[in-house]
Amino acid sequence: MDRVPILKIGDILLVSIQVDLQDHIALALQEDLGDKIVATSARGVLIDISALEIVDSFIGRMLSTIASISRVLDAETVVVGMRPAVAITLVELGLSLGGVRTALDVDRGMAMLAASTEVRDDELEPDEHGAIDTVSAPGD
Amino acid sequence: MPTPVVVESGEIHEIHTDADVVRVRQAARTLALSAKLSLVDQTKLVTAASELARNTLVYGGGGRATVEVVRLGPRRGVRAVFVDEGPGIPDLDLALTDGWTSGSGMGLGLSGARRLVDEFEVSTDVGTGTTVSVVKWTR
Numbered sequence: 001m002d003r004v005p006i007l008k009i010g011d012i013l014l015v016s017i018q019v020d021l022q023d024h025i026a027l028a029l030q031e032d033l034g035d036k037i038v039a040t041s042a043r044g045v046l047i048d049i050s051a052l053e054i055v056d057s058f059i060g061r062m063l064s065t066i067a068s069i070s071r072v073l074d075a076e077t078v079v080v081g082m083r084p085a086v087a088i089t090l091v092e093l094g095l096s097l098g099g100v101r102t103a104l105d106v107d108r109g110m111a112m113l114a115a116s117t118e119v120r121d122d123e124l125e126p127d128e129h130g131a132i133d134t135v136s137a138p139g140d
Numbered sequence: 141m142p143t144p145v146v147v148e149s150g151e152i153h154e155i156h157t158d159a160d161v162v163r164v165r166q167a168a169r170t171l172a173l174s175a176k177l178s179l180v181d182q183t184k185l186v187t188a189a190s191e192l193a194r195n196t197l198v199y200g201g202g203g204r205a206t207v208e209v210v211r212l213g214p215r216r217g218v219r220a221v222f223v224d225e226g227p228g229i230p231d232l233d234l235a236l237t238d239g240w241t242s243g244s245g246m247g248l249g250l251s252g253a254r255r256l257v258d259e260f261e262v263s264t265d266v267g268t269g270t271t272v273s274v275v276k277w278t279r
Contacts, residue, residue: 020165022158023194053169054183056190057248085183093187093252094238 004029006036012113013037013075014106016048026062033066037073043120044113045070048106050081060095067100076116077101080109148216149174150208155196155222164193167207168220175209175216177278185218185276188253192222192272195249200224200270210275217258217277225269232264 002025007014013036015029033045047063049055055063067077080103082090090097103109149171153164168189172182189207196203203224210219229235238251250272254260259275 020162022162024158054165054187054190056187056194057252058190058194083183085180088180089183089187089256092184092255093191094248094255095252 002028003032006032008036008040008042011040011042011117012044012046012110013040013042014046014048016051018051021052021059023058026059030062030066030069034069034073037070037075042075043117045075045077046106046109046113047077047079048081048109049079049086050083050105052083052086055082055086055090055095057093057095060090060093060097063100064098071099076113078103078109078112080104080106144212145219146211147219148209148211150206153205153207154202155193155205155224156202157197161190161193161197164205164207164220165190167205168218171207171209171218172276175218175278177218177276181276181279184256185220185274188256188274188276189220191249191253192220192274195272196222196224196226196270200226202226203269212277215277217275219273219275221271221273223269223271228266228268228270229262229264230266232262236262 004015004017004025013033015033036042037045045066047066063079070077078101082102101112103112151167153167154160155164165186168186169182172185177185193205196205201224203222206221208219210217234240236251236254238248253274257274258277261273262270264270
């Protein structure tokens with residue numbers, strides 16, 4: 001397999017990394033997610049890393065980069081399912097995963113994304129900005 | 141006289157592609173299991189091996205890794221040695237500084253790997269290549 005599948009659930013993109021990631025597959029995932037956020041107007045990205053036995057500096061950087069790219073494209077990213085041994089190792093390695101929100105499991109991650117997209121929708125006041133109708137129209 | 145380190149088993153892996161880096165990780169994981177390292181120590185060793193294998197590929201232009209189960213008296217451990225014939229590291233102290241990178245990485249490879257293992261040795265000569273050796277012991 002040379003691509004990580006991206007599933008769309010409502011306005012959230014779900015990525016579950018089930019393979020020992022080669023560097024070029026990690027890079028392809030960054031690009032695919034960027035494309036998919038725009039193509040589907042997704043508001044959130046949930047990345048499940050519960051199958052990953054390690055997160056090294058390359059994969060850590062990929063997670064931070066994905067979070068930054070999605071933020072710029074108006075989507076929130078939550079990384080879920082990190083194993084405790086991976087968390088301990090990451091911290092000792094010196095990686096802080098800056099800007100990446102985390103949750104313990106997929107359920108909590110979904111709840112976190114639902115809460116933050118709701119808050120952002122409340123902040124939008126359609127009568128003040130003409131452009132908003134075209135931004136957030138699709139069925140929410 | 142110091143007790144000699146006994147090599148119980150080992151594998152050699154060439155490192156020329158991304159896929160080889162993954163294979164080195166898997167070899168390190170398998171040997172860490174057979175040496176009975178704890179889960180956290182396995183994870184630290186495999187993560188260090190991943191960083192160093194990537195360095196061999198990206199900065200050393202490829203090379204090879206030897207991964208071994210070793211024993212010193214009653215303790216077992218895993219040793220991983222990474223050898224390349226690349227450009228070498230001109231300023232080793234600088235290369236071991238957190239956040240310093242000559243490439244596009246985060247500058248955590250060498251310094252981060254050092255923190256994850258019990259023994260860490262680098263020998264490098266400009267124009268000749270670099271050898272990095274790490275050991276993680278059982279507690």
